[in-house]
Amino acid sequence: MVTSIEVDNVSKTFSRHYTRTLQQIMVAKAKRKKTRDTFDALKDVSFTVEQGEAIGLMGLNGSGKSTLLKCIMGVMRPDEGTVRVRGRASGLIATGAGFHPQMTGTENIYMNAAILGMTAAETEAKFDDIAAFADVGEFLDTPVGNYSSGMFSRLGFAVAVNVDCDIFIADEVLAVGDQPFKKKCMKKMEEVRDSGVTLFYVSHSAGSVRKMCERVIVLEKGEVGFDGKAGAGIRYLKYDEDEDNDSANANDI
Amino acid sequence: MTTTVPPRHDLAHEPLRDPGDTGGLHRVLSHRYLLRLMVRREIKARYVGSKFGLAWSYINPTVRFFTFYFVFGIILQRGNIPHFAIHLFAGMVIVHFFTESFNAGTRSIMANKAVVSKMPVPREMFPVASMLVSLYHTGPQLVVLVIACLATGSFAPDLVGLGAAVLAFVIVLLLGTAMGVMFSAINVLFRDLTRIVQTLTQMLPFSVPMMYPYTLVADRFREFPTLHHLYLFNPLTECVLLIQRAFWWTTIGPSEVADANRDGPVFNPDVAANFPDHLWQRSFAMLGFALLFLLFAQWVFRRLDDRIPERL
Ligand SMILES: Nc1ncnc2c1ncn2[C@@H]1O[C@H](COP(=O)(O)OP(=O)(O)O)[C@@H](O)[C@H]1O
Numbered sequence: 415m416v417t418s419i420e421v422d423n424v425s426k427t428f429s430r431h432y433t434r435t436l437q438q439i440m441v442a443k444a445k446r447k448k449t450r451d452t453f454d455a456l457k458d459v460s461f462t463v464e465q466g467e468a469i470g471l472m473g474l475n476g477s478g479k480s481t482l483l484k485c486i487m488g489v490m491r492p493d494e495g496t497v498r499v500r501g502r503a504s505g506l507i508a509t510g511a512g513f514h515p516q517m518t519g520t521e522n523i524y525m526n527a528a529i530l531g532m533t534a535a536e537t538e539a540k541f542d543d544i545a546a547f548a549d550v551g552e553f554l555d556t557p558v559g560n561y562s563s564g565m566f567s568r569l570g571f572a573v574a575v576n577v578d579c580d581i582f583i584a585d586e587v588l589a590v591g592d593q594p595f596k597k598k599c600m601k602k603m604e605e606v607r608d609s610g611v612t613l614f615y616v617s618h619s620a621g622s623v624r625k626m627c628e629r630v631i632v633l634e635k636g637e638v639g640f641d642g643k644a645g646a647g648i649r650y651l652k653y654d655e656d657e658d659n660d661s662a663n664a665n666d667i
Numbered sequence: 668m669t670t671t672v673p674p675r676h677d678l679a680h681e682p683l684r685d686p687g688d689t690g691g692l693h694r695v696l697s698h699r700y701l702l703r704l705m706v707r708r709e710i711k712a713r714y715v716g717s718k719f720g721l722a723w724s725y726i727n728p729t730v731r732f733f734t735f736y737f738v739f740g741i742i743l744q745r746g747n748i749p750h751f752a753i754h755l756f757a758g759m760v761i762v763h764f765f766t767e768s769f770n771a772g773t774r775s776i777m778a779n780k781a782v783v784s785k786m787p788v789p790r791e792m793f794p795v796a797s798m799l800v801s802l803y804h805t806g807p808q809l810v811v812l813v814i815a816c817l818a819t820g821s822f823a824p825d826l827v828g829l830g831a832a833v834l835a836f837v838i839v840l841l842l843g844t845a846m847g848v849m850f851s852a853i854n855v856l857f858r859d860l861t862r863i864v865q866t867l868t869q870m871l872p873f874s875v876p877m878m879y880p881y882t883l884v885a886d887r888f889r890e891f892p893t894l895h896h897l898y899l900f901n902p903l904t905e906c907v908l909l910i911q912r913a914f915w916w917t918t919i920g921p922s923e924v925a926d927a928n929r930d931g932p933v934f935n936p937d938v939a940a941n942f943p944d945h946l947w948q949r950s951f952a953m954l955g956f957a958l959l960f961l962l963f964a965q966w967v968f969r970r971l972d973d974r975i976p977e978r979l
């Protein structure tokens with residue numbers, strides 16, 4: 415087994431800007447109020463992920479999940495500690511990033527794929543898969559500004575799930591889209607997982623985490639509250655109480 | 668699946684790396700494909716949905732040229748200087764390239780928020796792409812400029828002029844990139860500073876010898892050599908003079924010289940009067956300065972880069 419991700423004592427602090435204009439800063443200074451206020455989004459987070467593991471990242475809103483994933487993606491850098499990864503990270507995190515409303519679906523596929531790190535040859539090889547997954551028919555040659563919002567997000571998803579990567583990250587993005595499309599996405603993600611890609615899956619749904627992941631990491635106010643087997647993690651979060659509710663929407667994500 | 672790309676999942680031989688270590692101008696070069704797509708998208712997006720399309724990039728500078736010709740050549744009678752419209756327009760092309768690279772570069776990271784806050788690309792990419800788009804739009808302006816030169820009937824381009832034009836463009840390219848890179852980051856973190864500098868750049872067209880001839884500057888500053896030096900310390904002054912050496916000076920034939928109103932305050936058909944001493948030495952010094960400034964801009968960018976995604 416090869417280490418895929420190594421997160422070592424990572425902390426990330428944001429400053430909250432209470433005071434914005436120069437005038438406000440002056441007033442605050444004069445009144446001896448704090449002009450800066452910091453906030454720890456991640457506190458001393460450490461864990462290691464082996465290649466091919468599927469991890470459910472759970473925790474309340476604001477517990478630092480997206481921040482942690484951004485550090486793993488390399489978008490943000492931790493203030494303390496180190497993150498090391500092997501291979502290319504991508505996934506359902508930048509769906510539709512770089513889409514230009516006046517460019518056609520095809521042009522946007524190439525653009526978005528390039529942003530996600532694919533070369534022209536890779537995109538060409540995957541193009542039919544992407545087009546089939548997006549399922550927008552002849553709209554592929556019309557500007558995406560004319561797409562319905564469903565088509566727009568399908569196209570973004572289609573590119574993202576077809577990126578050839580080593581670490582696949584899905585951050586609460588399946589909230590949009592209709593049921594059949596969600597199912598299709600889940601199936602595709604299972605395929606990705608089974609192909610040996612490391613999977614990081616953020617979700618509040620115990621059912622889908624149980625289905626997708628063998629390991630769960632729970633963040634609590636920026637700290638790792640739990641790291642272990644999926645079932646135990648879900649029990650730790652006491653999400654099991656909602657299980658009835660969950661199985662009612664077993665396909666929900 | 669019909670994948671011709673080999674699978675990437677044999678990672679045993681790949682090292683662990685820092686995912687956030689993505690920045691640097693040198694890395695922009697290794698993302699040439701994405702850069703090309705971004706530049707192409709910007710160029711296409713500008714005229715998309717307009718019937719004339721790319722023709723607009725010829726129409727706009729043509730209209731501008733005729734405005735200059737009309738206002739300065741006919742109404743204001745700057746007739747003292749032969750082909751004053753070309754004198755002005757040539758300078759405009761190069762100043763425009765600079766201000767466009769700077770302004771579009773400054774906005775570039777904010778404009779690409781969606782990408783910047785989600786994907787780890789070298790963020791210098793965005794101002795560099797803006798500069799390349801500006802460079803592309805300079806093409807049609809140069810075409811209009813050359814047509815105007817040819818229309819004078821006395822255009823005699825020479826190799827020295829060509830070299831001067833190339834040097835001017837290289838200097839402005841470096842300076843425009845540097846300003847774009849530096850201020851794309853500054854614009855995210857200290858927005859007021861951008862405002863201040865952009866206000867200053869509005870003075871730029873007046874601070875270079877294009878709306879007035881260099882001879883006038885040399886004349887007025889004769890008593891104040893320090894001011895004269897300061898004036899020439901602006902690298903864009905050299906660039907404007909170089910571009911005028913390439914396009915305007917070469918349209919001045921014997922008949923223009925003969926017609927020159929020697930009593931007039933400004934035009935003297937002597938090279939030495941129309942260009943400062945050591946123009947070439949000065950220009951190469953500016954080239955060196957531009958290179959150093961680009962390195963400085965990259966250094967500033969690196970220092971601010973890590974804070975960009977969280978402040979968008
Ligand atoms: N760019 C930022 N600037 C300031 N605070 C931020 C920024 N991004 C996130 N935060 C704060 O950090 C905390 C964690 O955010 P996030 O990682 O998005 O949580 P989650 O994804 O678990 O809901 C939140 O309280 C949020 O307000």
Ligand SMILES: [Mg+2]
Pocket residue numbers: 479480481585586
């Ligand atoms: Mg989140």
